[in-house]
Amino acid sequence: MGDNKELVRKTAKLARLHLTEKEVEKYSKEVEEVLVAFSKLQEVDTTGVERSLHPHRISAGLREDKTGKPTGRDALKLTKHKKNDYYKGPRLQ
Amino acid sequence: MKKTGEAEEYFSVFVEEKPTRKGKLQGLTFSFKDNICVKGTETKASSKILEGYKPLFDATVVERIRGEGGGILGKTIQDEFGFGSFSTNTGLGIKPPRNPIDKKRVTGGSSGGSAAAAKILDKHVSIAESTGGSIANPAAFCGVIGFTPTYGLVSRYGLIDYANSLDKIGVMSRNMKDAAITLSVIAGSDGRDMTCTAEKEVYEDYLGKSVKGMTIGIPKEYVKDLDPEVEKGFLETKKMLESKGVKFKEVSLKKNAEYSIPAYYIIAMCEASTNLAKYSGLRYGYTEEMKGEHYDKFFSRIRGNAFGEETKRRILLGTFARTTGYRDAYYDKALRVRTLLIEEYKEVFKECDALMHPTMPILPPTFEEAGKLTPLQNYMLDLLTVGANLAGLPHISVPAKNTKLPVGVMLTANHFEEGKLITLGESLE
Incomplete structure (x- = not known):
């Protein structure tokens, strides 16, 4: 599995999750134990076996192509990061 | 009452x-x-x-x-x-x-x-x-x-x-x-x-x-x-x-006893890490002041400060199991094993x-x-x-x-x- 700490740091970056060095240390030990145990699935021959994205066949219907009522300005009540009628986000660059 | x-x-x-x-x-x-x-x-x-x-x-x-x-x-x-x-x-x-x-x-x-x-x-x-x-x-x-x-x-x-x-x-x-x-x-x-x-x-x-x-x-x-x-x-x-x-x-x-834990946890963690990606302190819930920082840094800080220990662990495991190079070995494999585990149950229900x-x-x-x-x-x-x-x-x-x-x-x-x-x-x- 290579350098576990580096792996945890890289994964945390992908997941946009700030971790302290102490957390990196802790998770790097535990994550290896879990991943090794979960590798057990490699024993199973799945040649020609389909994936089950759901537990049983879902005959998902389609809803009518009609415009719904947007939550609109009410949703803005839930945040303090706003200006006029818009969300105000962090810097993009 | x-x-x-x-x-x-x-x-x-x-x-x-x-x-x-x-x-x-x-x-x-x-x-x-x-x-x-x-x-x-x-x-x-x-x-x-x-x-x-x-x-x-x-x-x-x-x-x-x-x-x-x-x-x-x-x-x-x-x-x-x-x-x-x-x-x-x-x-x-x-x-x-x-x-x-x-x-x-x-x-x-x-x-x-x-x-x-x-x-x-x-x-x-x-x-x-x-x-x-x-x-x-x-x-x-x-x-x-x-x-x-x-x-x-x-x-x-x-x-x-x-x-x-x-x-x-x-x-x-x-x-x-x-x-x-x-x-x-x-x-x-x-x-x-x-x-x-x-x-x-x-x-x-x-x-x-x-x-x-x-x-x-x-x-x-x-x-x-x-x-x-x-x-x-x-x-x-x-x-x-x-x-x-x-x-x-x-x-x-037999198959469920051997493989349901890894198959379940891999699928659950992969789906969870995707679902939790939306919590960023911007539109609702916990937040902090923006310090003029880049969005990556702001979202990472909020998430680091507000998620608990097990949540972070599952985000890490779920994100890892979906990354290029590991996805086939973990997430994709777990979905195929899931099919075999469902079939095993279905077989047993023919007689019970x-x-x-x-x-x-x-x-x-x-x-x-x-x-x-x-x-x-x-x-x-x-x-x-x-x-x-x-x-x-x-x-x-x-x-x-x-x-x-x-x-x-x-x-x-x-x-x-x-x-x-x-x-x-x-x-x-």
Whole structure:
């Protein structure tokens, strides 16, 4: 599995999750134990076996192509990061 | 409402809303696991990251219960987003609930508050949710009925997702009758959840029926390495059903016993890490001042400060299992193994009406015992409940009789055969 700490740091970056060095240390030990145990699935021959994205066949219907009522300005009540009628986000660059 | 005071530690919010309508649920009060949206009431799935979030809408289950005259008591405490088996992984600043039977012990999880509320409140039904056993497990540890329906029978609209292909809203109660009536109200198609099916029955019709002639399979791999008290409770339950004319036979769930834990956890963590990507402190919930920093840094800071320990662990594992180079070995493999595990159950149901085994292999542990387990040991304890959840099969946990501490016996039926579980569950009351 290579350098576990580096792996945890890289994964945390992908997941946009700030971790302290102490957390990196802790998770790097535990994550290896879990991943090794979960590798057990490699024993199973799945040649020609389909994936089950759901537990049983879902005959998902389609809803009518009609415009719904947007939550609109009410949703803005839930945040303090706003200006006029818009969300105000962090810097993009 | 004499016991409401004692129930307080199991609730994150008390609303005590009186019913405004008459209907099938008149006379009952309801609580909702904290991951179910109630309009205008703080709903945070016991996570700091959703602190202060008051949904602008009701979940479908809330609407349906209100529509049939059910009173609403409030929101119950759980493991953060459902990530746990003991309700000890509550989010930052939220106290884990204690088992109402013995306060030194855990309630089980993740629907720990729901189980405790059903145990101590009269005429109360808890609406809970299970991803990998989060209804059956706390039901077993607190000594109540925990009913997890077939995947897709109850709308997930308004549920804060853990893992979309596994999450099921269900019911916890003291008796089968209340569970059956409630299920009839909340089940059935919903245009706002496209995975919700039209299959639905009047579940009360299965009450008061005979179990004579039913065949129950006991998976031999699921009755090994049990705590002696759990074994005693299980055998007593088996004897009770035998005396009522149920036939038992030994069956095998070999593949599930070997592979359901890794397959379940990989799929659940992959889906969870995707679902949790949206919490960033911008539009709702916990936030901090923006310090003119880049969005990557702002979102990472908020998430780092507000997610709890187990949540971070699952985000890391789930994100890793989806990265290029590992995706085929973990996520894709788990989805294919899932097919084989479902087929194994389907095969067994050709010769059985239901399956039976203990819900948990152990008695409710003390907080000290639970705290000593490593994450992996913790995950492994879910062995008896994850298979049915991964396969989306309906299952109930019913309390065994005459045990020193609560012991749950789990009955599992084929997809959409909730009726058999109601008849069997009631015969054990």
